[in-house]
Amino acid sequence: MADKGKILVVDDDRLVLATVAHGLAQAGYDVIDADNGDDAILLARQHKPDLALLDIRMEGKSGFDVAAYLREYLHTPFMFLSAFADDETVQQVRALGAVAYLVKPLDIGQIVPTVEAAFANLPSRAVPAPARPQQAVNDAVADTVALAVGVLMHRYSLPRGVAFERLQKLAADDGRTLADQAERLVEAVELLARGQG
Template identity: 70%
Template sequence: MNKGKILVVDDDRLVLATLAYGLAQAGYDVLDADNGDDAILLAREHRPELALLDIRMEGLSGFDVAAYLRDHLRVPFLFLSAFSDDETIAKVRALGALAYLVKPLDMQQIVPAVEAAFAHRPQPQDLTPVPLAPTVATAPSPVLDQQVVAIAVGVLMHRYSLSRGAALERLKKLSEAENRELAEQALRLVEAVELLAQPANVK
């Protein structure tokens, strides 16, 4: 029986594979990503009910992903990290994580924590997503624009093995070539990637 859909994010692929396999065996529908940029794209496309996030990753951190999930998709989350310093704990609390698990942990500890998080997550009616793109009646948000640009830069980094600076420069050149605002060009890129990621409708 499917217990729910969970997004698992960790830049250590061995840890990621272990988590994904263990949670799938426990009855969850698992989406997995090894970086924050892909995690956000997966979350926007598949709308998980819960996310399990590593914190320190190249590019967007687990904190960045958590803030996006909370503010724009209303997806609750918990953290899994090797770090337990006061600053990290304070940030975890400020973001509103359902739980904070300190590595190393085995699946016998993680599965009960995930089950408890599912049991205490907000109800579906409280998870109404906020659109990424500004609507006609809404003025563009500078913070929202920055998040879209960050996602697009991350996409370019991972797709073309670029540094963050080189990816941003490429995005700027694309926007200049098409005479578009940087955030608009970033949104077009993100939407194009999402479109390509959707399965073909084969009858």
């Protein structure tokens, strides 16, 4: 099977790492894996993956540290795979601009479609021009919509396309823009998370 793209998978839980790496390789991706943040950065510099799938809480460098490096120096898109969905974590995921946020436990059947959707939406591998103010606004809106879709996927066990359609329908039913509806949904989740803290 031809490689669909190169993915860096990082998780300090070796069982999770092996399971995800194997599942993505079976799905046709070229997988590089690391069980800590320092190795992840070295491998990313060496192999220039198209996408990174990062655990958040690890010894040493966290997934957030790795993501910041990937964004800043390699312009590599990334998604998070984490057992945590608290307010602070969600805020950091948004701030870093992850293309998706998956909450464990997950099986590979849920991860592969999300990875495929992320690859379908990847810009060309050219180094992006510095963001203009309007571009930064557009990126922030896209990040919020992606996060809202992720919330709906997780909450209702939906595939990404169905979750996106549901978000569009919610927006239409309420007479709001997609971005506004996404923002309201994400804020609601953050409020709920704060209430549980």
